[in-house]
Amino acid sequence: MRLFIVCVLIFLLPCLSFGQQFKEEAMFLVKFVGFEDESERKILKNHLEAELSNYFELKSEEEVEEAKESALDVLDSEICTEEACIKKMGSLLDVDFIINFEIIVTEQEWNIKGKRSGTFEGIPVVINKTCPQCNLEKARQEISQIVTSLNPKKSITAGMASLIVETSPPADLFVNGNPMGKTPLEISVNAGEEIDYYIVAEGYREISELVVLKPGQKLKINKKLARKRGKIRILSDPTGSAVFLDGKLQRSSDGSEDKTPIDLRPTYGAHKLILKKNKFKDFETTIQINKPEHEPERFTLKPEPGKLVVTVPPAYKNAQIFADGYLGSMGGRSTKSFEVPANVSLEVYAKDEQAVSLTKTVEIEPGGSETVIFHKLEVPIGFNVKLGAALAYDQFSYELDTSNKPIKTTYSLLGFEIHISA
Structure with missing residues (x-):
């Protein structure tokens, strides 16, 4: 028994020593x-x-x-x-x-x-x-x-x-x-x-x-940790625009679309804001939230362009179209549509070399269209000018009575006369 204990101790001592040294x-x-x-x-x-x-x-x-x-x-x-x-x-x-x-x-x-x-x-x-x-x-x-x-x-x-x-x-x-x-x-x-x-x-x-x-x-x-949030009021021109924050449509408590003007409480950081309204181009921007209260932000949406449909006589299918500036060519067609700014009064006319149409005024709403028909283009009638010139001579005199004796004076004028007649 004593021998067994000694053997066990001899076996365990290196292990204990290794464990202590590790x-x-x-x-x-x-x-x-x-x-x-x-x-x-x-x-x-x-x-x-x-x-x-x-x-x-x-x-x-x-x-x-x-x-x-x-x-x-x-x-x-x-x-x-x-x-x-x-x-x-x-x-x-x-x-x-x-x-x-x-x-x-x-x-x-x-x-x-x-x-x-x-x-x-x-x-x-x-x-x-x-x-x-x-x-x-x-x-x-x-x-x-x-x-x-x-x-x-x-x-x-x-x-x-x-x-x-x-x-x-x-x-x-x-x-x-x-x-x-x-x-x-x-x-x-x-x-x-x-x-x-x-x-x-x-x-x-x-x-x-x-x-x-x-x-x-x-x-x-x-x-x-809860994210910090800041308050910001979003305004738009025109009002009534749908609001998307980071791709999510903003809704009221009843589930309906919440539209501008609108109060938002985003978390601190950068957020993608998109405003949408029918007949207007989408407006996209980034807003930075870094404090509890922010000043209101107002954004203007650009209207969608209008469509101007122009018709010219077949003889003038290559006419150039102007509307407060050059729009483009008819390109060999009698009828063609052009994209023009909306809500703007436009002076429209067609021109083909010397032939010019009458000018017509149109104003198109966003996403709307108007048709302008030019029934004829005419070459403006020229005008004749006759010029004439002549040598002119004139002479006059007058006499002035004084207390002593009369004074007589004579003047002569020499010049050209020009005559213009149409």
């Missing part, structure tokens, strides 16, 4: 903000690497840098700071986890945030700590605690709780005013304290709540 692979990145002392930055980075090495098999700086270059080539990006790029680096290195640390230093406090993300699956875990009047030694202690909590094999630390937040769509999460990143996220928080979480995404309504968690509690929060 570490999941990870790459880690650290970012310093407002930290000017290069030597202290190096001390903290070395401490962070040493602490992480207790729980993870870390990739070397050279391997991480090489993965960064490869990710840049694949994603065609100049700066590898995007989440997608970092995720790609983890995939290229084939690690289980990506560890991100951010240390922000101000005069009043240091903010230390650690994040553990699964390369291929899982919800990221974020731990954020504030260190008032911090120094190098305090920062090392905070880092050690955060790294311990990021150990995937460790249960929730005593006095702590976990807040798991998922949203649709992904949104930015703030906890007690500190940015945590984009959801989904798992946040380690102090149990028994008020936790103020705030969820925000562009174009969606914000969510803000206060929660208090018990020690060891894992609170799952799953929120579907």
Whole structure:
């Protein structure tokens, strides 16, 4: 019996030893903000690497840098700071986890945030700590605690709780005013304290709540964000146009077509607006909604063109047709239709070389038609002008009586006379 136990122990010890030594692979990145002392930055980075090495098999700086270059080539990006790029680096290195640390230093406090993300699956875990009047030694202690909590094999630390937040769509999460990143996220928080979480995404309504968690509690929060909406009044000329928003016909509460003028409440963003009215061309535009209240928008629909049917005598089948400008040729036909503007008074006439018709006035409604018949075209009768010229001479004199003696004056005029007669 004793021999059997010894054999079992000999068999199990290597397995237990292997289980204790096995570490999941990870790459880690650290970012310093407002930290000017290069030597202290190096001390903290070395401490962070040493602490992480207790729980993870870390990739070397050279391997991480090489993965960064490869990710840049694949994603065609100049700066590898995007989440997608970092995720790609983890995939290229084939690690289980990506560890991100951010240390922000101000005069009043240091903010230390650690994040553990699964390369291929899982919800990221974020731990954020504030260190008032911090120094190098305090920062090392905070880092050690955060790294311990990021150990995937460790249960929730005593006095702590976990807040798991998922949203649709992904949104930015703030906890007690500190940015945590984009959801989904798992946040380690102090149990028994008020936790103020705030969820925000562009174009969606914000969510803000206060929660208090018990020690060891894992609170799952799953929120579907509602889109923000803005109000806009649509007017048209003429009124009574049917309204299509993003391809959907707008209807009243009773199911009937809702027509302009109309109040719309679209979600934030760009929307395709189409106005339709019988005998008018469809009007299409894009409206941008980015605030709760918008000024009214008025749009003018252009009428559909009218049809002008022109008839000329057979002898003038190649006549040119004019209606406040050149319309076109009859093209060898006695009757032909032309497209003309609607609701416009048109002066219409036909001309074939020297022959011209009388002018007729028409006005056609949208989508309507009018027929103009020219029974004849005539060459205008010319007129003769006779010119005559003659030399004219005239002379006159007058006598003026004065108190002394009379004054006699004589004038002579010489010129041409021109006579015009038709």
